[in-house]
Amino acid sequence: xxxxxxxxxxxxxxxxxxxxxxxxxxxxxxxxxxxxxxxxxxxxxxxxxxxxxxxxxxxxxxxxxxxxxxxxxxxxxxxxxxxxxxxxxxxxxxxxxxxxxxxxxxxxxxxxxxxxxxxxxxxxxxxxxxxxxxxxxxxxxxxxxxxxxxxxxxxxxxxxxxxxxxxxxxxxxxxxxxxxxxxxxxxxxxxxxxxxxxxxxxxxxxxxxxxxxxxxxx
Ligand code: G3P
Numbered sequence: 657x658x659x660x661x662x663x664x665x666x667x668x669x670x671x672x673x674x675x676x677x678x679x680x681x682x683x684x685x686x687x688x689x690x691x692x693x694x695x696x697x698x699x700x701x702x703x704x705x706x707x708x709x710x711x712x713x714x715x716x717x718x719x720x721x722x723x724x725x726x727x728x729x730x731x732x733x734x735x736x737x738x739x740x741x742x743x744x745x746x747x748x749x750x751x752x753x754x755x756x757x758x759x760x761x762x763x764x765x766x767x768x769x770x771x772x773x774x775x776x777x778x779x780x781x782x783x784x785x786x787x788x789x790x791x792x793x794x795x796x797x798x799x800x801x802x803x804x805x806x807x808x809x810x811x812x813x814x815x816x817x818x819x820x821x822x823x824x825x826x827x828x829x830x831x832x833x834x835x836x837x838x839x840x841x842x843x844x845x846x847x848x849x850x851x852x853x854x855x856x857x858x859x860x861x862x863x864x865x866x867x868x869x870x871x872x873x874x
Pocket of ligand 1: 662682683684789792823824825
């Protein structure tokens with residue numbers, strides 16, 4: 657399972673990269689705005705800075721919603737770095753744009769996916785990644801992980817190579833549930849990844865080991 661971090665914060669991305677388990681980064685317009693990034697030049701500079709930190713794929717979302725606009729922005733973003741994945745919303749023009757990028761060998765991430773039908777369309781269009789939003793479905797009393805299961809079944813039935821990127825991950829249990837189902841990737845905050853470290857028996861066991869061997873190295 658690949659671990660992506662869902663943020664545009666350079667310090668958090670660096671911290672996750674330093675941990676040695678980071679496979680990529682996802683961003684979205686809200687996350688970019690949270691970092692105070694606006695204007696074409698600043699947006700481009702920020703994506704370049706992210707690519708300089710991480711080894712893996714970096715999703716950069718288009719902010720147009722018409723076909724021509726998405727193509728124009730996506731081509732600029734894709735030319736920045738080979739790590740860039742053009743993130744496109746699940747709308748009619750978005751599906752056309754994903755087909756265009758796919759035919760040109762440009763990686764894509766179809767975002768704002770909330771149903772298996774949408775995921776099927778994204779795969780048919782040749783998306784590299786599909787992003788079902790687990791947490792946001794949970795927020796409205798739908799089980800987000802059920803959608804991951806449904807998409808896994810459909811993709812496996814037909815051998816679709818589109819990777820299931822479980823997005824809107826909020827906590828470590830989401831990560832484990834998606835791993836059990838077989839999501840290819842998860843993206844969430846650094847806090848959800850770090851929470852996987854925690855177990856009270858690890859803490860108490862380590863405390864006893866340290867106490868028992870205190871000062872016995874030399
Ligand atoms: O980047 C897309 C997705 O991961 C957003 O998550 O927490 O805003 O629902 P969230």
